[in-house]
Amino acid sequence: MRLYGFTPSPNTWKVRAFADHIGVPLEYVFVDLRKGEQRKPDYLAVNPSGRTPTLVDGDFTLWESNAIQHYIGASKTTDLWPQDACTRADIMRWQSWQLTHWASACEPMIFERLVKRALDLGAPDAAVLAKAQASFANEAGILDAHLATREYLVADRLTLADFAVASYLLHAEAAELPLAAHGNVARWFATVAALPAWKNTAPAM
Ligand SMILES: N[C@@H](CCC(=O)N[C@@H](CS)C(=O)NCC(=O)O)C(=O)O
Structure with a gap:
C-alpha cells in the first residue's frame, strides 16, 4: 500500500502511526503542502480534493484519513479495529x-x-x-x-x-x-x- 501524506499533518500522522503500530508496511510518498504539491495534476488525479492523506492499494484509491485507518485495520486481524x-x-x-x-x-x-x-x-x-x-x-x-x-x-x-x-x-x-x-x-x-x-x-x- 502506498500512502501520500504531509508528515507534520495530524491526519497523515494518525494513519502512519496506526499502521506502524499494527505492523502494516506503507510505501510513503511525501506531498509537500508548502510547495503546493497537493494541487499538481498528478496528485489531483489520485485525490481530487487536493488534500492529504491518500492511500493507493493496487486499483483502489481512498482518501479521508479515518476511512484509510479502517482499510488498513481491516487488512489484518487486530484488536485495535475489531469485528464486533x-x-x-x-x-x-x-x-x-x-x-x-x-x-x-x-x-x-x-x-x-x-x-x-x-x-x-x-x-x-x-x-x-x-x-x-x-x-x-x-x-x-x-x-x-x-x-x-x-x-x-x-x-x-x-x-x-x-x-x-x-x-x-x-x-x-x-x-x-x-x-x-x-x-x-x-x-x-x-x-x-x-x-x-x-x-x-x-x-x-
Ligand atoms: N478530513 C480530511 C482532512 C484532510 C486535510 O484537510 N488535510 C490537510 C492537511 S491537515 C491538507 O492536505 N490540506 C491541503 C490543502 O487544503 O491545500 C482527512 O481526515 O483526511
Missing part, C-alpha cells in the same frame, strides 16, 4: 467527533500559533485565539470527563480511536493547547504518545 459491532461503532463515534468537533477546536490554535509562524504569515489573531480557547475548553472538557474513569477511549484498551483523536494533540506544546486544565486528557495523551509507533512516525519538529 459495538466496539466498531464506539470507535466510529469518537472518529466522527474528532472530524466534526475536535479538529475544529484544535485547528485554529495550531494555525494561529504554529502554521503562521512556520510560513511567516504574521502575528496570531487575538480574536480568533479567544474564540478558539472557548471551543477547546468545551470539547476538551467532554474528552476529559470521558477519560476520568478510563485509560483509553474505547473498550478499556488501545484502539484505532486513540490514534485518531490523539493525533490532534500532536502539536499541543508548540501550539500551546491548554491541556493543563484537562488532566485526564494530558495523562491519556502521554500514554499514546509514548508508543514506539508514535515516535517512529513523528515529524522532526
